[in-house]
Amino acid sequence: MRVRTLAGMSRAARPDDVDAICAALPQTELDTTWGDVPTWKVPRGDKGRGFLLYRHPHSSAINPETGDLYDDLLVIVTVGPAEKAELVDDPDTPFFTIDHFRHTNAVLVQQSRLGELTEDELREIITDAWAARAPKRLVKEFFAHG
Numbered sequence: 001m002r003v004r005t006l007a008g009m010s011r012a013a014r015p016d017d018v019d020a021i022c023a024a025l026p027q028t029e030l031d032t033t034w035g036d037v038p039t040w041k042v043p044r045g046d047k048g049r050g051f052l053l054y055r056h057p058h059s060s061a062i063n064p065e066t067g068d069l070y071d072d073l074l075v076i077v078t079v080g081p082a083e084k085a086e087l088v089d090d091p092d093t094p095f096f097t098i099d100h101f102r103h104t105n106a107v108l109v110q111q112s113r114l115g116e117l118t119e120d121e122l123r124e125i126i127t128d129a130w131a132a133r134a135p136k137r138l139v140k141e142f143f144a145h146g
Contacts, residue, residue: 010121012119015114018052018126022130027042028044037053037056038053038054050133057071075101077106078107078129084105087125088107093116094113094114095108105132
């Protein structure tokens with residue numbers, strides 16, 4: 001899943017990359033879920049399923065070092081529990097989880113720590129999230145032309 005071998009070929013990821021990567025994937029749209037949570041969904045329209053969301057500060061996600069609520073969290077869907085564990089358990093990644101997400105195939109990452117990833121790594125993780133939620137036909141077409 002990780003593309004560390006390409007680290008020298010890609011710049012550090014930035015928060016601005018998130019929307020650009022999501023928007024470049026087929027049939028995506030930035031909408032809202034859970035009332036007012038900005039969420040990237042696939043496909044566009046009423047049947048869209050969220051694959052990345054900008055989580056509002058919440059008491060369920062507190063920085064253990066400062067005691068403050070995280071105010072820059074992204075929630076990114078993973079393909080399954082093994083992929084989630086791979087990201088969360090790797091000390092070289094900024095991904096983590098909280099009790100609130102223990103039964104969910106998704107990881108959290110602070111936008112302020114995206115620079116610990118390369119742009120290519122971030123693109124791969126977001127593309128995997130998109131593929132986990134996109135219609136199978138769309139995923140097949142995308143990877144056939146990629």
